[in-house]
Amino acid sequence: MEFSPWVLFTDIGLISLLLLVGTIIRAKVKFVQRLFLPASIIAGLLGLLLGPNGIGILPFSGQIGTYPGILIAIIFGTLPLLSPRIDWNAIKTRVGSMWSYSQLAMLLMWGAGLLFALVLINPFWDNLHDGFGLLLAGGFVGGHGTAAALGDTFAQNGWEEARDLAMTSATVGIISAITIGILFIKRGSAKGHTSFLASFDELPDELRTGLIPHESRKKSLTDTVSSISIDPYIFHIAIVSIIAMGGYYLSKLGVMLLPSVAIPAFSLAFLVGLFVKKILTSTNTEKYVSTDVINRLSGSATDVLVAFGIASISISVVMDYAVPLIMLFVFGLVYAYIFFAIMSKRFFPEYWFEKGIFTWGWTTGTVAMGMALLRIVDPEAKSKTLDDYGLAYIPIAPVEILLITFAPLLVLNSQGYLFVGITFVGGLIIYLMAVKYKWLVRTQKN
Numbered sequence: 001m002e003f004s005p006w007v008l009f010t011d012i013g014l015i016s017l018l019l020l021v022g023t024i025i026r027a028k029v030k031f032v033q034r035l036f037l038p039a040s041i042i043a044g045l046l047g048l049l050l051g052p053n054g055i056g057i058l059p060f061s062g063q064i065g066t067y068p069g070i071l072i073a074i075i076f077g078t079l080p081l082l083s084p085r086i087d088w089n090a091i092k093t094r095v096g097s098m099w100s101y102s103q104l105a106m107l108l109m110w111g112a113g114l115l116f117a118l119v120l121i122n123p124f125w126d127n128l129h130d131g132f133g134l135l136l137a138g139g140f141v142g143g144h145g146t147a148a149a150l151g152d153t154f155a156q157n158g159w160e161e162a163r164d165l166a167m168t169s170a171t172v173g174i175i176s177a178i179t180i181g182i183l184f185i186k187r188g189s190a191k192g193h194t195s196f197l198a199s200f201d202e203l204p205d206e207l208r209t210g211l212i213p214h215e216s217r218k219k220s221l222t223d224t225v226s227s228i229s230i231d232p233y234i235f236h237i238a239i240v241s242i243i244a245m246g247g248y249y250l251s252k253l254g255v256m257l258l259p260s261v262a263i264p265a266f267s268l269a270f271l272v273g274l275f276v277k278k279i280l281t282s283t284n285t286e287k288y289v290s291t292d293v294i295n296r297l298s299g300s301a302t303d304v305l306v307a308f309g310i311a312s313i314s315i316s317v318v319m320d321y322a323v324p325l326i327m328l329f330v331f332g333l334v335y336a337y338i339f340f341a342i343m344s345k346r347f348f349p350e351y352w353f354e355k356g357i358f359t360w361g362w363t364t365g366t367v368a369m370g371m372a373l374l375r376i377v378d379p380e381a382k383s384k385t386l387d388d389y390g391l392a393y394i395p396i397a398p399v400e401i402l403l404i405t406f407a408p409l410l411v412l413n414s415q416g417y418l419f420v421g422i423t424f425v426g427g428l429i430i431y432l433m434a435v436k437y438k439w440l441v442r443t444q445k446n
Helices: 005-028 030-035 039-050 067-082 088-093 096-120 134-139 143-156 162-190 205-209 232-257 265-282 291-311 315-320 322-347 352-364 367-377 385-412 416-436
Strands: none
Touching: 005 030, 005 039, 005 205, 005 291, 030 162, 039 162, 039 291, 067 143, 067 232, 067 265, 067 291, 096 134, 096 322, 096 352, 096 385, 096 416, 134 143, 134 162, 134 322, 134 385, 143 162, 143 265, 143 291, 143 385, 162 291, 162 315, 162 322, 162 352, 162 367, 232 265, 232 291, 265 385, 315 322, 322 352, 352 367, 352 385, 367 385, 385 416
8 A cells, every 4th residue: 555644644543543442441441450551552452453463454554663763753852841950959869869779770771681682692592683682671661662762773774673572572561560560569568568558449540440530630731822823732733843853854964974873863852852942941932831731742642652563563573582582571570670679678768669669660661650550559649759750860861862872873883792881880880879878778677
């Protein structure tokens, strides 16, 4: 089928249908509610089953694997517009433990995952790409957005299967985050590790069903411009689209100037977003850009990316890599468990379980999965886990961008072990800082 605007429209219509079906399933099916599976995951699995890579009922085009690469540029381009100014003093004095713990978990998973594959997987499988180990952190720590970015970078450099494998990693991670996380919560509550645990049946209906009743809905700031001039949503979509487009054209320009160094569009979209943020701040027009609307646009792009990403997975490719993938995923789950069950006790003398289970959620799935698990064990947010993480993530975000951008580039230039060394040295520095500033304790308080 020749690709046309109507084909694009059909793809969007089909994925929209699946997203609505996923929402209904989440609202009505008790088993799915207990798994906390997002509607986007359900939609993606249905698209995989019913689409061209499954039984072929839904007529998706061959471009559905390309859409995530566009959507990730939108998501990364919005990050600077959503980030507050960094308060280094608050990070040092209040959330040093959360920052060092979270930064270590992220940084070392990238390095350790690649090292594990280079030493224990790649030598035993012929023609396995040197970047195979990066799929672990790309899918687990990063989620489907990072998986799309990583897979797209490798695909542009000849490893086409990377897209399917990265999306598989993210899907396995997010399902593991919830299913195993709930088992940890049940076991932790039985042993008295939880500080304020609410049972699943006592949780608000909106957390289980995904549907918010009228009395619980929150108002969001949207009308920063008058609809007489331009609709507020179109105004914000225009800003976000210009940022993403700028990243794309800068990427194309970079390929023309430096053909051997292909910087992905999503990384350059982040830089364009920083530039736009600077313009808005300098001209005192930042107040006309609603972070509520930008956040909703970013969230919407993420949902569509997840659905398209899962639906585009080639099952045959995944089966070809089944054994090394299982080995990589088992290593990743063990790694995340060590941070949850052991390291969290050293960094957080108080509320270690609550902060650890939140970290388990985002180191295997996404921050949203971590939040879902946290709401079960800390429904009133007394542990201040989200407050601390939100502040700690401000300096973590640039590091994440650098990892996603340069990890595949170093591997593609046969510098995989150099990347491993950089992550381990960085991890050691963070660990020493945690010891110096007493963000980490040697023994656990009873």
